[in-house]
Amino acid sequence: MLLESYCPEDFSSNPNQTHLKQLIKVFRHQFQQVKTMAAPFRSLRSSEHQCMQDFIHNTLPDILASIGGGRSVFNVMGIGSGAGEIDLEMLAQLHLKLPHAKVINKVVEPSNDMLHKYKVRVSTTPDLDYINFTWNKMTASELEKHWQEKNPGEKMDFIHMIQMLYYVKDPEATVSFFRSLLNKDGKLLIILVKQLCNTEISQCVTTGDLKTFLDTESIPYQNYELLSQVDITECFTEGDQVGELLLDFLTEVIEFSKNAPEDLKKGVLDLLRHPDCSREVDGRIIFNNNLGVLVVEP
DSSP states (O other), X not given: OHHHHOOOGGGGSOGGGHHHHHHHHHHHHHTTTOOOOOGGGGGGGHHHHHHHHHHHHHTHHHHHHTSSTTOSEEEEEEESOTTSHHHHHHHHHHHHHSTTOEEEEEEEOOOHHHHHHHHHHHHTSSOOTTXXXXXXXXXXXHHHHHHHHHOTTOOEEEEEEESOGGGSSOHHHHXXXXXXXXXXXXXXXXXXXXXXXXXXXXXXXXXXXXXXXXXXXXXXXXXEEEOOEEEOGGGGSTTOHHHHXXXXXXXXXXXXXXXXXXXXXXXXXXXXXXXXXXXXXXXXXXXXXXXXXXXEOO
């Protein structure tokens, strides 16, 4: 997460950081296949997870209710759905609002492991008879090509992209394509980080970037902010187990502390304490983990 998107503008202003930037690029490339966090870290993600939960339970139902009133079939697509935990929560809220609608849920996920976990979750979750799942092991760009060949006239009622636009080459084009798939009263839900980032270090996009694009194109949308923070104090205690797990999570690299070159590790820790990223409260270092939500109209 950190190397994807939490790089303040000031990080690029110091010419001494050039070597650090290159190390980050190389290091992320070497470890791009091991982005799975250790299970004990789950509790440390509670703030981000809770703010999404609050949005899904308190705000999303009214958004879903505004789509396709009286419709007997509701078409949903999840792009980069992972293991499906958030998907199933959103579908549960949809069912509460539209209890008589059948749901066709298209899952788009390039990871075999994540798709397997999603299918296991579905098989062990009761009362999902109202949902027809279709599984698509592919990236967003692969789906776009597939869609144009196989489904040119099919429209969707609700499409969601949660923390996935960091992984596409052209986020604006991706948003434009999936927006084009919406029914006349459909909605495209996007959740991303709000923080500033440095595109010299990595491909990244924030809700601010997308809002500029949408405003320029006069595309209507609603904007929400999900307040989230993480206490990262232990990251600065050498050898602290909790701190090492936090660094794994923030960098999306397993055993970052053990494997990172010293200058890269120092640069990341300096970045974490930067005032654009964190603030100190009663001696604790609190990392700004706010998310932005955009609900884009057809």
